[in-house]
Each structure stands twice: as structure tokens, then as C-alpha cells.
Amino acid sequence: MSKTFDLNKILRPHIISLAPYSSARDEYTGHVGIFLDANENPYGSVTEEHYNRYPDPYQAEIKQKLAPLKNVSIDRIYLGNGSDEPIDLLTRATCTPGQDHVIILPPTYGMYEVSANIHDVIIDKVSLTDDYLINVDAVLQAITPKTKIIWICSPNNPTGNVMQPEAIRTILENFDGLVVVDEAYIDFTETPSWTQHLDQYPNLVVLQTFSKAWGLAGLRIGMCFASPELIRILNKIKPPYNISLPAQKELLKGLNESGKKDEMVADILKERDSLCNMLAQLSLVIKVHPTDANFLLVQFEDAKAVMDYLINEAIIVRDRSRVHLCAGCLRITVGTQEENEAVIESLKKYKPENITV
Structure with a gap:
């Protein structure tokens, strides 16, 4: 008390x-x-x-x-x-x-x-x-x-x-x-x-x-x-x-419409688990941090290069690599199934030489 x-x-x-x-x-x-x-x-x-x-x-x-x-x-x-x-x-x-x-x-x-x-x-x-x-x-x-x-x-x-x-x-x-x-x-x-x-x-x-x-x-x-x-x-x-x-x-x-809110949350949680699993299987990903939110903090071998590549692919995530204790990390919001699959497909094609600045 x-x-x-x-x-x-x-x-x-x-x-x-x-x-x-x-x-x-x-x-x-x-x-x-x-x-x-x-x-x-x-x-x-x-x-x-x-x-x-x-x-x-x-x-x-x-x-x-x-x-x-x-x-x-x-x-x-x-x-x-x-x-x-x-x-x-x-x-x-x-x-x-x-x-x-x-x-x-x-x-x-x-x-x-x-x-x-x-x-x-x-x-x-x-x-x-x-x-x-x-x-x-x-x-x-x-x-x-x-x-x-x-x-x-x-x-x-x-x-x-x-x-x-x-x-x-x-x-x-x-x-x-x-x-x-x-x-x-x-x-x-x-x-x-x-x-x-x-x-x-x-x-x-x-x-x-x-x-x-x-x-x-x-x-x-x-x-x-x-x-x-x-x-x-x-x-x-x-x-x-x-x-x-x-x-x-x-x-x-x-x-x-609280019922609709609950449905959207359930969909986001389902997609969060799926996105987490797909990211964890990528060789360029070092770690997917556990989350209780609608986003994932993901550590990459070269976060800045991956961020630049995704921007060129018109996929916008948040670079948190310069934030305290978040070196090498990007923050990725959980999207729809189609959006999440697009992120994974783009990352599967990632090569450093793909980046055009």
C-alpha cells in the first residue's frame, strides 16, 4: 500500500x-x-x-x-x-x-x-x-x-x-x-x-x-x-x-464498435506471431525480440543497409539502431498478412549490392 x-x-x-x-x-x-x-x-x-x-x-x-x-x-x-x-x-x-x-x-x-x-x-x-x-x-x-x-x-x-x-x-x-x-x-x-x-x-x-x-x-x-x-x-x-x-x-x-476493435486486435496478434516466425528464419536477422505490442524490434547484421534497401522497396520501417540498447535494430509494425508477406519476400531478396542511394 x-x-x-x-x-x-x-x-x-x-x-x-x-x-x-x-x-x-x-x-x-x-x-x-x-x-x-x-x-x-x-x-x-x-x-x-x-x-x-x-x-x-x-x-x-x-x-x-x-x-x-x-x-x-x-x-x-x-x-x-x-x-x-x-x-x-x-x-x-x-x-x-x-x-x-x-x-x-x-x-x-x-x-x-x-x-x-x-x-x-x-x-x-x-x-x-x-x-x-x-x-x-x-x-x-x-x-x-x-x-x-x-x-x-x-x-x-x-x-x-x-x-x-x-x-x-x-x-x-x-x-x-x-x-x-x-x-x-x-x-x-x-x-x-x-x-x-x-x-x-x-x-x-x-x-x-x-x-x-x-x-x-x-x-x-x-x-x-x-x-x-x-x-x-x-x-x-x-x-x-x-x-x-x-x-x-x-x-x-x-x-x-468495441467488438470490431477486439477482432482487429486478434488479427494483429495472429499476424504478429506469423511475422515473428518468418523473420526468425531469415539469415540476415540476428534476433527478434519478444514483444507484447503491435510491433517487433528486430536486430539485423546491418540495420542501416536493410533500412535503405526497404525504403527502395517502398517498405517503411523505423530505424532504432542509434537508440540506447537497440544497436542494429529496426522496429517493424505488424501489418496485414499481405503487407507482412511483402516484407518477408523483399528481405529474402536482400543483398547489399541491391541498395541504390
């Missing part, structure tokens, strides 16, 4: 007393009436769809559908412009520029570091082990009185593996700041979500996304689950209308 956690101790003092912007939809939340409060165009839109009215700033209808799907209460949900928005807001809410610290565990998702750099926050890097797991002792030793956030990606990007639960639990119980578990790829693993532990750990924050399993990357909507107190802070400092009306409408449709 986490020791007593005081959110106010890690918030920047002026955030606590900040008076948020009050939008027209904050002052009146009804849907019926003559709306003359927000300086909108009363005649409609230049498009066939009517987008002349501002969207719900707190996405209440979406949260009502999402809460039972995630088994969390509505007051624990924040929806942002991708997961990048809550990453930014959590940093801004807690970290004083030039003074406070965050801990990241490379190799990991790059936006934690980018957000810290944007806000002039000091970054303490604690490397994962050689098998891409959390070095708990090193993380605990890196914590200082100025450490506000520890970022943990699980399943991890770019390595694909789930972080050991006991390590996350130990960090939660021995750190007075926020522990953020980014679960962008949680739908592709059988490991339970950390959202089930929100009541137990008030310093726990969980990020998820609609971009991967739901196939809604173009809508740019991310989920943040946390204590009601922290959610209120995020709502206080967010942009007034952070998710557009078209995006909200499409997401509401999507939430009615």
Missing part, C-alpha cells in the same frame, strides 16, 4: 491557486436554448456538417461510455489531444523549469524527454537492463527531493516488452511523486492494466490511447486515468476545447 500521498506537495504552487479560463460551455452545459454566449456563427458552417458550435470541453458523453469499458469512474478520466497532451500537462503542472527533475528509463518513448526539454526540466536517465527491464534499485537511487515524475512505458516502446509489475509496485510505494505508466500498447498483451490499482495508489497515473488497437490515430485522442484530484488539475490547465467536435463524434461511433 502506498504511503500517504499529498498531491499539493508536488504541484507547482501557482497551479494550485490558478484561476482557469472559464469557457461559455463551463457556464452553461445544456443542449437546448438560444445560444448567444460564445460569439459563434448563428447561421451554421461553410461545410455540410454543422460545426459552428463549440464542442463539450469535458467530453461528458464520451466519458459516460468509456468509464464502464475501462472499469473506472468518470471523475478519474481525462481525454487529451493524443497522449502527448497529458504528458505535457503533467510536466507543466508539477515541474518548475530549471529546478525540478523527472526520471526516464531509456530506451523508451521519446516524448517524455522532449516534453521535459521544452519546459526546461532536468532529466535523470536510468537505463533499463540489457533485457529491457526496470533496474529498481537504480531508479530508487536516482530519486531526489526535486524528482516529480517517473515515466514508465509498458509495454515499452521501442522494445515491446511489459515491465515487471513488482518493480512498478516498489517504485509506487517508495516515491512521493507521480508514477506514470504509459499503456499505449496494453490491448496487445494479456497483462492487466494498471488502471485497476488507481484506488490503491493515489500517485499512479495511467496513459492509454485510441491510436493503436482502436485504429483511430487520425483523431488524436489519448486517455489519462488518475486520482480525481489530479484530473481536476489537468482540466484546470488544459486548452478550453482540446478535442474537436468531429473527433468527438467519430470517437462516440467508435466506442460502439
Whole structure:
């Protein structure tokens, strides 16, 4: 059980007393009436769809559908412009520029570091082990009185593996700041979500996304689950209308199709196993790392040459060979059966002399 956690101790003092912007939809939340409060165009839109009215700033209808799907209460949900928005807001809410610290565990998702750099926050890097797991002792030793956030990606990007639960639990119980578990790829693993532990750990924050399993990357909507107190802070400092009306409408449709999402996930998992097996049989592949995500981290004898060759074949993968602990590795997203077979057929034909720069 986490020791007593005081959110106010890690918030920047002026955030606590900040008076948020009050939008027209904050002052009146009804849907019926003559709306003359927000300086909108009363005649409609230049498009066939009517987008002349501002969207719900707190996405209440979406949260009502999402809460039972995630088994969390509505007051624990924040929806942002991708997961990048809550990453930014959590940093801004807690970290004083030039003074406070965050801990990241490379190799990991790059936006934690980018957000810290944007806000002039000091970054303490604690490397994962050689098998891409959390070095708990090193993380605990890196914590200082100025450490506000520890970022943990699980399943991890770019390595694909789930972080050991006991390590996350130990960090939660021995750190007075926020522990953020980014679960962008949680739908592709059988490991339970950390959202089930929100009541137990008030310093726990969980990020998820609609971009991967739901196939809604173009809508740019991310989920943040946390204590009601922290959610209120995020709502206080967010942009007034952070998710557009078209995006909200499409997401509401999507939430009615959770069965289709499950079917797509099953197809991706089937193709992931097939792609993994086919890659492992290629002589130019050194290792296919175990994965719980919708991608594979694959080590090649000459990753840059293979990357250049695949680009010439109009097959685009991600070069991670210069990322910490990922030397010689390319990250390959699991595609359709046809796409995966095309990758394998191209790699079977690979010869260094095939590359034209």
C-alpha cells in the first residue's frame, strides 16, 4: 500500500491557486436554448456538417461510455489531444523549469524527454537492463527531493516488452511523486492494466490511447486515468476545447464498435506471431525480440543497409539502431498478412549490392 500521498506537495504552487479560463460551455452545459454566449456563427458552417458550435470541453458523453469499458469512474478520466497532451500537462503542472527533475528509463518513448526539454526540466536517465527491464534499485537511487515524475512505458516502446509489475509496485510505494505508466500498447498483451490499482495508489497515473488497437490515430485522442484530484488539475490547465467536435463524434461511433476493435486486435496478434516466425528464419536477422505490442524490434547484421534497401522497396520501417540498447535494430509494425508477406519476400531478396542511394 502506498504511503500517504499529498498531491499539493508536488504541484507547482501557482497551479494550485490558478484561476482557469472559464469557457461559455463551463457556464452553461445544456443542449437546448438560444445560444448567444460564445460569439459563434448563428447561421451554421461553410461545410455540410454543422460545426459552428463549440464542442463539450469535458467530453461528458464520451466519458459516460468509456468509464464502464475501462472499469473506472468518470471523475478519474481525462481525454487529451493524443497522449502527448497529458504528458505535457503533467510536466507543466508539477515541474518548475530549471529546478525540478523527472526520471526516464531509456530506451523508451521519446516524448517524455522532449516534453521535459521544452519546459526546461532536468532529466535523470536510468537505463533499463540489457533485457529491457526496470533496474529498481537504480531508479530508487536516482530519486531526489526535486524528482516529480517517473515515466514508465509498458509495454515499452521501442522494445515491446511489459515491465515487471513488482518493480512498478516498489517504485509506487517508495516515491512521493507521480508514477506514470504509459499503456499505449496494453490491448496487445494479456497483462492487466494498471488502471485497476488507481484506488490503491493515489500517485499512479495511467496513459492509454485510441491510436493503436482502436485504429483511430487520425483523431488524436489519448486517455489519462488518475486520482480525481489530479484530473481536476489537468482540466484546470488544459486548452478550453482540446478535442474537436468531429473527433468527438467519430470517437462516440467508435466506442460502439468495441467488438470490431477486439477482432482487429486478434488479427494483429495472429499476424504478429506469423511475422515473428518468418523473420526468425531469415539469415540476415540476428534476433527478434519478444514483444507484447503491435510491433517487433528486430536486430539485423546491418540495420542501416536493410533500412535503405526497404525504403527502395517502398517498405517503411523505423530505424532504432542509434537508440540506447537497440544497436542494429529496426522496429517493424505488424501489418496485414499481405503487407507482412511483402516484407518477408523483399528481405529474402536482400543483398547489399541491391541498395541504390
